[in-house]
């Protein structure tokens with residue numbers, strides 16, 4: 196039980212993230228697939244960027260009025276998938292998505308480049324825009340509107356934290372016929388910074 200990975204699933208994640216990030220510069224380490232259950236009851240996944248991970252979970256930012264935002268409001272059980280193919284690693288997480296506090300989201304919004312801030316105002320996610328010209332006009336409109344001060348965060352924009360209930364780490368060995376899979380099931384009363392309250396199971400799959 197010497198490895199950090201034996202203690203806590205989030206430490207396991209941190210270790211893998213760090214290893215991939217430092218040893219595989221070509222990998223977009225913070226890119227993850229977010230799967231939601233839509234208002235039509237069908238699953239849908241799309242790429243979002245992991246912006247922070249804490250003991251409690253995984254944070255991404257989005258437009259709450261997007262399809263994913265409406266899906267999460269309808270059904271807050273979601274799944275995340277990190278596919279670090281250059282390291283032959285995959286991390287699957289299922290859990291519940293909750294909005295983070297507005298002031299925390301504002302802190303992140305303020306740190307974004309001006310173009311991204313204006314983009315959050317100008318683009319209505321998940322809706323088709325009739326032309327590039329329409330989007331450019333919107334961008335210009337908001338650029339003028341906010342030309343004399345800081346750009347506030349739109350009220351329909353913010354962050355979610357995905358609090359895991361299951362985490363599964365898969366290491367594939369390209370020259371072998373098996374993959375090593377380590378799964379954690381977190382009990383509802385899981386306390387992140389204690390070494391208790393989860394079941395860990397490691398096996399090999401073929």
Ligand SMILES: Cc1cc2nc3c(=O)[nH]c(=O)nc-3n(C[C@H](O)[C@H](O)[C@H](O)COP(=O)(O)O)c2cc1C
Nearest residue numbers: 241242243244255256257258261262263264320321
């Ligand atoms: C590399 C990459 C990163 C992305 N990151 C985000 C993100 O962090 N947040 C977000 O809302 N959309 C992000 N998108 C766009 C989403 O994949 C998606 O197209 C958009 O959010 C609309 O999704 P929805 O209609 O399912 O809500 C990203 C797309 C790509 C290709």
